[in-house]
Amino acid sequence: MNENGLNYIDLFAGAGGLSEGFIQSGYRPVAHVEMNEHAAKTIETRIAYYYLKDNGKIKSYYDYEKGKITREQLLEKIPKEELKTVINIEELRNHFTNCSEEEITDIISLCMKMYSSKKIEHAELVLTAPDSFRVKVLRTKDTMRNMIENTKKSLTITGYSISDYFAEMLDVIIKKSQQGVYVRIYVNDIEKQKEALDRLMSYRSRFLQIYEYQKQEDDKMAALHAKLIVSDVKKSLVSSANLSYHGMQGNIEMGFLIESHDKAKQIEEVMKEMVRMKVCGKYK
Numbered sequence: 001m002n003e004n005g006l007n008y009i010d011l012f013a014g015a016g017g018l019s020e021g022f023i024q025s026g027y028r029p030v031a032h033v034e035m036n037e038h039a040a041k042t043i044e045t046r047i048a049y050y051y052l053k054d055n056g057k058i059k060s061y062y063d064y065e066k067g068k069i070t071r072e073q074l075l076e077k078i079p080k081e082e083l084k085t086v087i088n089i090e091e092l093r094n095h096f097t098n099c100s101e102e103e104i105t106d107i108i109s110l111c112m113k114m115y116s117s118k119k120i121e122h123a124e125l126v127l128t129a130p131d132s133f134r135v136k137v138l139r140t141k142d143t144m145r146n147m148i149e150n151t152k153k154s155l156t157i158t159g160y161s162i163s164d165y166f167a168e169m170l171d172v173i174i175k176k177s178q179q180g181v182y183v184r185i186y187v188n189d190i191e192k193q194k195e196a197l198d199r200l201m202s203y204r205s206r207f208l209q210i211y212e213y214q215k216q217e218d219d220k221m222a223a224l225h226a227k228l229i230v231s232d233v234k235k236s237l238v239s240s241a242n243l244s245y246h247g248m249q250g251n252i253e254m255g256f257l258i259e260s261h262d263k264a265k266q267i268e269e270v271m272k273e274m275v276r277m278k279v280c281g282k283y284k
Helices: 017-024 037-054 058-065 071-075 089-095 101-117 140-149 164-178 190-201 245-250 261-276
Strands: 007-011 028-034 086-088 122-128 154-159 182-187 208-213 228-231 235-239 253-259 280-282
Touching (some): 017 028, 037 071, 037 086, 086 089, 122 245, 140 228, 164 182, 164 190, 164 208, 164 245, 182 190
Parallel strands (some): 007 028, 154 182
Antiparallel strands (some): 228 235
16 A cells, blocks of 8 residues: 555466566555466565565565575465465365356455455554563564665654664664655654754755654643654554663563554644644754
8 A cells, every 4th residue: 555545456467577566666455366376376475575574574585585494484474464465266266166257256356345445454563672582573673774764755753762872773864865755753852852863953854854842831741752653654663662772772662563554644644733733843
């Protein structure tokens, strides 16, 4: 799904060459329909590649290419709802042996209607914890870096506490803005973060804008405490972790990486409303 909420269906998909162009342009496949079993399996492998790449787990794909894991082990790492978008006609014929060609066509049509009417959403736990923790989840620092590096059009970040530890990622953010990515950073108190944000300030442009939470006269303790990253109005990281060493490395922090255009759009609308209501103002 792209930032306009558009999906696509690939009929007579072959090995997925046309789909590559749509996926690289930010669209989300609803279904790939293909007769040849081997071509359909190629599409499944590409789905695995993009899923692992987008979620910071690309090493598993390289392990598969090097023969360290089997194809079955690779596909076990991919959510079933992702792989179910591949509809292989031969497989349907083998499964429904008593169905006519017309009935097989009806089944395919029903599948596509079901997928296109379903909101495609996915969430994964993201954790900051010692490396000794024996849990298979996404890590906060890796997830943040992966989201920022893979953003192509727009990036929204909120920061309650930002330290020099985040400086490496700030360099990537600056580079993204210079490449035409629209970056909006919302900070609770710029004066307290000025040392970490100093370099960022000098690169402000129409592509890189910084907003500051406006202190409330009737409540001195009120703050912009949300910790969010939204990439391409498609992926959202909602976490307890600050943009600091302890947020990404030292503390126990938890959050969720949510793949949903609707949820990302809602977050963006809240941030725009904060500016409209002058809860946050553009830093000058």
